[in-house]
Amino acid sequence: MMPGIEDLYQEIILTHYKAPKHRGTLADPTVSVTQNNPMCGDEIRVDVRLEDGRIADLAHSGQGCSISQSAASMMSEQMVGRTPGEALESIEAFRRVMHGDPAPDDVELGDAEALSGVARFPARVKCALLAWMALKDALQSVDDPKEATGGRSD
Amino acid sequence: MTGAGFDARAVRADVPILAEADAAGRPLAYLDSAATSQKPAAVLAAMDAYYREANANVHRGVYALAAEATERFEAGRASVARLVGSRPEATVFAKNASEAVNVVAYAWGLRNLRAGDVVVVTEMEHHSNIVPWQIVAGLTGARVEFVPVVDDGVLDLAVLERLLATEPVRMVGVVHVSNVLGTINPVAAITRMARDAGALSLVDASQSVPHMPVVFDDVGADFMVFTGHKMLGPTGIGVLAARRDALDAMEPFLGGGEMIRDVRTDGSTWADIPHRFEAGTPPIAEAVGIGAAAEYLMALGMENVRAHETALTGRVLDVLGAVEGIAVYGPRDVARRGSPVSFSLPDIHPHDLAQLVDRDGVCVRAGHHCAKPLMRSLGVPATTRASAYVYTTPDDVDRLGAAIASARAFMGVA
Numbered sequence: 001m002m003p004g005i006e007d008l009y010q011e012i013i014l015t016h017y018k019a020p021k022h023r024g025t026l027a028d029p030t031v032s033v034t035q036n037n038p039m040c041g042d043e044i045r046v047d048v049r050l051e052d053g054r055i056a057d058l059a060h061s062g063q064g065c066s067i068s069q070s071a072a073s074m075m076s077e078q079m080v081g082r083t084p085g086e087a088l089e090s091i092e093a094f095r096r097v098m099h100g101d102p103a104p105d106d107v108e109l110g111d112a113e114a115l116s117g118v119a120r121f122p123a124r125v126k127c128a129l130l131a132w133m134a135l136k137d138a139l140q141s142v143d144d145p146k147e148a149t150g151g152r153s154d
Numbered sequence: 155m156t157g158a159g160f161d162a163r164a165v166r167a168d169v170p171i172l173a174e175a176d177a178a179g180r181p182l183a184y185l186d187s188a189a190t191s192q193k194p195a196a197v198l199a200a201m202d203a204y205y206r207e208a209n210a211n212v213h214r215g216v217y218a219l220a221a222e223a224t225e226r227f228e229a230g231r232a233s234v235a236r237l238v239g240s241r242p243e244a245t246v247f248a249k250n251a252s253e254a255v256n257v258v259a260y261a262w263g264l265r266n267l268r269a270g271d272v273v274v275v276t277e278m279e280h281h282s283n284i285v286p287w288q289i290v291a292g293l294t295g296a297r298v299e300f301v302p303v304v305d306d307g308v309l310d311l312a313v314l315e316r317l318l319a320t321e322p323v324r325m326v327g328v329v330h331v332s333n334v335l336g337t338i339n340p341v342a343a344i345t346r347m348a349r350d351a352g353a354l355s356l357v358d359a360s361q362s363v364p365h366m367p368v369v370f371d372d373v374g375a376d377f378m379v380f381t382g383h384k385m386l387g388p389t390g391i392g393v394l395a396a397r398r399d400a401l402d403a404m405e406p407f408l409g410g411g412e413m414i415r416d417v418r419t420d421g422s423t424w425a426d427i428p429h430r431f432e433a434g435t436p437p438i439a440e441a442v443g444i445g446a447a448a449e450y451l452m453a454l455g456m457e458n459v460r461a462h463e464t465a466l467t468g469r470v471l472d473v474l475g476a477v478e479g480i481a482v483y484g485p486r487d488v489a490r491r492g493s494p495v496s497f498s499l500p501d502i503h504p505h506d507l508a509q510l511v512d513r514d515g516v517c518v519r520a521g522h523h524c525a526k527p528l529m530r531s532l533g534v535p536a537t538t539r540a541s542a543y544v545y546t547t548p549d550d551v552d553r554l555g556a557a558i559a560s561a562r563a564f565m566g567v568a
């Protein structure tokens with residue numbers, strides 16, 4: 001059976017797309033990472049401000065389709081207030097969901113659970129992961145912000 | 155609506171993937187032929203027959219079967235050469251258009267470019283006519299300069315003229331028909347400008363040879379490349395058509411079997427063209443397939459193909475032009491363009507649009523179309539592209555219009 005379009009474009013996804021949360025840039029980010037999707041040329045920048053060992057604020061900017069933009073919005077909403085360790089755990093869980101595995105019970109993905117249907121559209125998995133991988137890159141590079149390359153130079 | 159004897163419906167019936175979808179009541183509006191074309195049964199049958207009736211390695215075989223394989227392989231080359239008016243011995247098979255450019259970049263460029271030399275390409279090239287030159291420039295110290303795209307998607311030839319007058323330009327690479335804008339570039343004039351300035355030229359005919367009459371001598375290039383899978387043929391085979399003396403002056407690109415005259419422990423000598431540039435067992439069935447595709451196109455008549463596509467492209471421009479807020483790229487005048495038409499909607503990302511129209515059996519491409527410098531110059535990360543071919547019908551185009559309307563309704567922007 002071909003997956004139906006409603007598996008992909010759930011109401012909540014379109015809601016985030018039309019009114020994205022945490023859209024923009026931060027004035028004083030601890031780290032900022034840009035990721036691009038080589039398939040479509042879309043580019044997302046994620047700014048993170050860390051305070052007292054937690055993600056105090058997050059923002060995302062750039063261009064993208066409804067899947068990449070809503071995934072960035074959902075991610076930002078979920079991640080504020082978490083420690084980098086907790087955030088990385090969620091990112092890993094989300095990555096697994098995008099590859100068709102179930103989410104671990106103990107990880108809260110919030111609205112992003114609605115993106116699970118994307119796993120059935122292989123061409124769109126990269127779109128959903130774009131912001132999440134940017135955040136992962138950002139958090140892993142926090143010890144040495146200059147290391148935040150965005151994964152690719154283009 | 156089109157030239158005498160040309161009937162897109164009949165072509166469609168010849169193409170199993172489309173005929174079967176039609177028969178099943180789920181017709182495909184396949185509007186992505188600029189990425190790859192569908193294949194007529196005659197092409198598939200020729201390849202199948204080769205494996206069933208004549209499979210053996212080509213060249214050197216003494217037995218009859220090997221002679222038959224060689225004959226079918228070389229007949230494929232002869233058909234392709236006849237389609238574009240090149241000389242069979244100066245018609246080299248490569249894996250695809252990209253590899254054909256690499257043959258020139260490495261076999262000619264690596265040996266002839268010097269530090270400070272300039273290779274000129276255009277901002278509307280496919281990556282396959284940019285990246286090989288950048289790599290070879292990096293190895294030789296040469297520079298790559300770009301001719302910009304201006305106005306409604308045409309080349310700024312004044313810049314080319316200035317570069318040729320003021321820089322040590324050794325090679326000019328230009329796409330015949332842009333795979334994004336559809337623009338038909340004045341390649342005969344450009345190759346003449348290059349020659350007058352003492353430079354060689356390479357024309358990327360990947361989007362022209364399948365769609366319109368192209369005569370190698372009229373193009374006037376030293377090298378011309380195109381690719382089997384966009385011209386009703388199989389993947390895995392591309393073509394480098396060349397001026398005989400330019401090719402004959404070149405050392406090989408890849409070394410191995412087939413391409414040698416003699417191999418000794420103290421060195422080797424090379425086979426004559428075209429085999430000098432075809433190291434190893436070639437894609438034999440694919441050569442048979444591209445030959446069958448060339449024959450199929452010649453039977454349709456390239457003038458008829460062009461007339462059919464011109465009419466359909468006009469319809470695509472009309473259908474798209476009626477969409478509120480749309481930006482359509484490339485020349486408006488169908489006489490100045492080929493079939494790829496790229497566009498952007500203000501409120502729907504190309505990826506979303508391509509996904510949504512797929513619901514209605516409409517196949518269009520979304521992305522940068524391997525032309526990122528052009529995307530930057532257009533100021534967009536991606537576009538949606540519709541492209542017609544010999545089996546495309548007016549109904550396919552109308553279905554694109556309807557599918558866009560329903561996508562806009564879905565996204566709440568209608």
Ligand SMILES: Cc1ncc(COP(=O)(O)O)c(C=O)c1O
Pocket residue numbers: 188189250251252253280282283329331332333358360361381382392524
């Ligand atoms: C203008 C142009 N040049 C070159 C190519 C590359 O063809 P291939 O991928 O077969 O090497 C394409 C196709 O994508 C094209 O549209």
